[in-house]
Amino acid sequence: MNGWLHHLPILPVLLPLLAAALLLLPGETRRGVRAAMALAATLAQLAVAIVLLGMADGRLTPAWPGDIAVYALGGWAPPFGIVLVVDRLAAVMLLLSAALALATLVYSLARWERAGTHYLSLFQLLLMGLNGAFLTGDLFNLFVFFEVMLAASYGLVLHGSGATRVTAGMHYIVVNLLASFLFLIAAALIYGVTGTLNMAELAQRVAQLSGHERTLFDLGALLLGIVFLVKAAAWPLNFWLPAAYGAAAPPVAGVFAILTKVGVYGLLRFATLLQDVDAPAPFGGDWLFYCGLATIAAGTVGVLAAQKLVRVAGFLVIVSSGTLLAAFGFAGTTLTGPALYYLVSSVLASGAFFMVIEMAERGRTVGADLLAVSAEAFGLQAKETSSEHPDEMGGVAIPAAMAFLGLAFFSCVLLLTGLPPFSGFVGKFALIAAAIAVPPEAPFLHAVLFGAALLLSGLAGVIALSRLGIRVFWDSERPTPRLQWLEAGPAAALVLLCAALALGAGPAMDYFDATARALYDTRAYVDAVLPAAGAGATK
Numbered sequence: 001m002n003g004w005l006h007h008l009p010i011l012p013v014l015l016p017l018l019a020a021a022l023l024l025l026p027g028e029t030r031r032g033v034r035a036a037m038a039l040a041a042t043l044a045q046l047a048v049a050i051v052l053l054g055m056a057d058g059r060l061t062p063a064w065p066g067d068i069a070v071y072a073l074g075g076w077a078p079p080f081g082i083v084l085v086v087d088r089l090a091a092v093m094l095l096l097s098a099a100l101a102l103a104t105l106v107y108s109l110a111r112w113e114r115a116g117t118h119y120l121s122l123f124q125l126l127l128m129g130l131n132g133a134f135l136t137g138d139l140f141n142l143f144v145f146f147e148v149m150l151a152a153s154y155g156l157v158l159h160g161s162g163a164t165r166v167t168a169g170m171h172y173i174v175v176n177l178l179a180s181f182l183f184l185i186a187a188a189l190i191y192g193v194t195g196t197l198n199m200a201e202l203a204q205r206v207a208q209l210s211g212h213e214r215t216l217f218d219l220g221a222l223l224l225g226i227v228f229l230v231k232a233a234a235w236p237l238n239f240w241l242p243a244a245y246g247a248a249a250p251p252v253a254g255v256f257a258i259l260t261k262v263g264v265y266g267l268l269r270f271a272t273l274l275q276d277v278d279a280p281a282p283f284g285g286d287w288l289f290y291c292g293l294a295t296i297a298a299g300t301v302g303v304l305a306a307q308k309l310v311r312v313a314g315f316l317v318i319v320s321s322g323t324l325l326a327a328f329g330f331a332g333t334t335l336t337g338p339a340l341y342y343l344v345s346s347v348l349a350s351g352a353f354f355m356v357i358e359m360a361e362r363g364r365t366v367g368a369d370l371l372a373v374s375a376e377a378f379g380l381q382a383k384e385t386s387s388e389h390p391d392e393m394g395g396v397a398i399p400a401a402m403a404f405l406g407l408a409f410f411s412c413v414l415l416l417t418g419l420p421p422f423s424g425f426v427g428k429f430a431l432i433a434a435a436i437a438v439p440p441e442a443p444f445l446h447a448v449l450f451g452a453a454l455l456l457s458g459l460a461g462v463i464a465l466s467r468l469g470i471r472v473f474w475d476s477e478r479p480t481p482r483l484q485w486l487e488a489g490p491a492a493a494l495v496l497l498c499a500a501l502a503l504g505a506g507p508a509m510d511y512f513d514a515t516a517r518a519l520y521d522t523r524a525y526v527d528a529v530l531p532a533a534g535a536g537a538t539k
Contacts, residue, residue, distance in 0.1 A: 008055075009071035009084045011048045012094055012131035015041055020124035035109050038120040042105050045127065046098040049091070056091040057511065067518065068528035070137070083137035083198070085529060088515040089340075093134040093265060096344055097258055099497065100351045101127050103490035107355050108251040110486040112159075119159055125152035126255065133262050137529055139190065139197040139224075142266070143183050146231075150176050153259065156252045157244055165247040172244035175237075179230040182223050189220030200529035203273040203522055218280040224270070225282040231263025233321045234291055235298040242302060242314035250358035253310070257350035260321045261343060268328050268336075272519050282329075289446060292326025295319075296453045300460045309357045309468050312461075313350065316416050319457045320346040326450055327431055334434045336516035341509055342427030345498055349415035349424060352494035356408045359483055359491070360472050401483050404492075406473055411495045413469070417461035418454065423501040428454050430509065 019041030026033045056067050069086040076082065086094075105123060113119040129149025136142050154176075158169040191197050193213045194205045209217055230237045241260070245253045271283040281287040299318035306312045320342075327339035411422065418428035432454060435447040501508055518524065 006069075006071075008048060008052055009069050009086045009135060010073070012045055012052075012098075012135060013084070013128055015045050015048070016124040016128035016131065020121040020128065023121045023124065024118070031114070034120055035113075038105060038124065039102075039109075041124060042098065042102050042127070045131070046095070046102055049095040049098045052086055053091040053095050056086055056088045057514075068525065070529050082141055083529060084132075084135040085137040085525075086135060087525065087528075088511075088518050089265075089269075090134045092340065092344070092512075092515060093261075094131055096347055097127065097130045097134070100258055100347060100494070101255055103494050104251040104255040104351060104355070107254065107487055107490040108249075110484045112249050112251050118155070122152045122155040122159075123255075125149075126156060128152075130258065130262065134265065137199055139187050139199065139202070143180075143187055146183065146262075147180060149259070149262070150180065153256070157248045157256075159249050159252060162247070168240075168243040168247035171240050175230065175240045179227045183227045186220045186223035186227065189216055189223070193217045193220070198529070199269070199273055200526045203277070203526055206274060206277045221270075221274070221280045221283060225267065225280075228263045228266040228270075229282060229291070231260065232267065232325065233260045233263070233295070233318050234325055235295040235318075235322070238295065238298065238318050238321075241318060242306070242311045245314040245317065245354070246308065246310040250354050253313070253354040254351040257317060257354070258347050260317060261324070261347060264321060264324045264328070264343070267325070268519070271328065273522055273525070275520065276522060286329065286446075288329030289326050289450075290329070292322045292324070292329055293449055293453055295322030295325060296457050298322075300457045303457070303460045303464045306464065307468075309361065309465075309472065310354070312464050312468060313353050313357060316353075316461060317346075317350050319461070320350065320416075323431070323454065323457075326453065330435065330446060330450065333516055333520050334437060335431055336519065337509060337513035338427060338430035338434050340512040340515055341423070341501075341505075342431060345415065345423035345427045345501055348494045348498050348501075349412055349422075352408070352491045352498075353412040353416060355487070355491040356405065356412055359487055360405045360409055362482070401488075402473070404483070404488055408488075408491055408495060409469060409473070411498075413462070413465045415495070415498050417458040417465070419458070419462070421502060423498045423505070426502050426505045426509075428458065 019037060023034055023037055026037075052069075055069070058067050067088065071084040071086075073082045073084070101123070105120075108119065108123070126149055129145045129147070129152060132145030133142060133149060136145055154169070154173050157172055158166060187197060190202070193209060193216045194202060196202060196205060206214075206217060226237075233241045245256055248256065267282065267288065271279060271288070274283050282291060296319055299315045299322055302315035302318065303312055306315060323346075324339055324343055327335040327342070414420070415422045415424040418424045432451045435450045
């Protein structure tokens with residue numbers, strides 16, 4: 001492929017990197033200039049992601065041979081050079097992260113980016129790490145992009161002030177630093193026995209290992225799987241998530257909704273590349289399926305026990321990760337397409353929900369939910385007062401603010417619990433239908449357990465959100481929250497995207513099924529990556 005189009009795969013990494021650097025130049029007082037720069041960079045990433053998605057699907061011309069693009073940096077051909085690989089799955093994840101990032105960035109510009117310094121630069125670096133993790137074709141650079149993403153997330157999770165935020169943020173940082181240390185050990189072991197970290201070449205060389213070399217590789221793969229499970233918030237490695245997400249600023253928690261899916265992406269990518277070489281746990285066997293069920297169970301218990309909406313949202317993120325892990329661990333490939341559809345829906349809905357929660361709870365005291373619990377226990381009537389910081393709730397109140405918040409909250413409940421008519425229902429229904437179909441290699445018990453887990457987790461979500469929603473919306477003494485259009489618009493846009501995903505469920509599901517088939521075609525991926533050569537070569 002000739003011309004500027006062959007440089008498209010590098011743009012999702014370059015654009016946020018350049019934007020992060022340029023955003024440091026204007027002073028903190030020039031908020032309008034900095035906001036315009038951040039918006040322009042994020043819109044450009046969204047546009048590039050849309051083009052890459054169309055080219056990976058073969059609908060835009062010129063399309064790549066085999067619908068896979070390989071970009072060799074510096075002219076070094078793989079496996080010796082660094083490569084970026086764009087296939088259907090990578091393109092989907094790029095578009096999802098760009099759409100979520102745009103919504104949360106606009107929400108941030110209302111007032112949240114002013115709560116600390118360098119928010120917009122950290123936000124762009126987070127996007128750079130996310131995009132690079134989805135695009136990279138080798139294990140070491142996956143580690144590099146993970147660290148870029150995590151380093152930015154450390155600053156974002158601590159953005160603002162407060163002891164609770166600092167405490168939860170420190171737990172989040174320590175856990176991820178330990179996971180990063182395990183990642184280095186895993187990469188060293190894998191490179192020591194295979195002599196490569198290129199993912200495509202790994203798929204070939206692992207089959208040639210035997211004896212103690214294969215044992216060392218399996219140990220490295222096990223450590224790598226643990227790292228991915230930490231990132232995916234799998235049980236019992238997810239204790240850090242509800243507190244960290246609950247304490248973070250709402251737009252930060254919203255964009256963090258996709259961070260757990262980076263771990264799920266890593267598990268899925270390596271599991272498919274190692275599918276023909278008797279992959280060790282958690283990439284092979286039923287281990288991932290049962291880990292997913294345990295994660296759903298832990299998240300469901302947390303949803304029922306939580307007394308704050310933002311913690312419920314955090315546990316629902318855990319439930320969504322467990323659902324994806326169980327689906328990808330299901331024998332065969334039948335559930336992969338519906339699981340990808342569910343992934344997109346859950347990320348968009350979770351991002352919207354974190355923002356809706358913050359808007360809905362404005363004007364409530366910090367301990368309002370705990371006061372309500374005490375009132376219920378002792379037969380008292382808890383009184384909630386306005387926010388301790390009314391000056392932070394600036395902005396012109398939009399018309400019918402409570403009606404908007406009620407509708408947005410109700411829509412998010414339907415999406416996250418899997419009730420009709422939104423995409424959450426379509427995704428769960430497709431998953432259960434695919435599980436009931438039971439491919440010959442999958443036990444019927446797996447379908448029963450998986451279906452029961454989805455239904456019970458949805459019921460728990462309805463119960464918990466209904467209980468807490470009543471406390472928030474049926475308080476006649478609380479003043480109407482003041483909302484800006486910059487806040488209401490992004491949340492509404494994400495909900496509408498989920499509605500559009502439900503209306504276009506047929507074409508969307510066809511695309512995700514095609515993505516699943518391409519993902520499990522390991523030979524096509526290997527053949528696309530290894531022959532690529534030349535500066536910026538694409539195949």
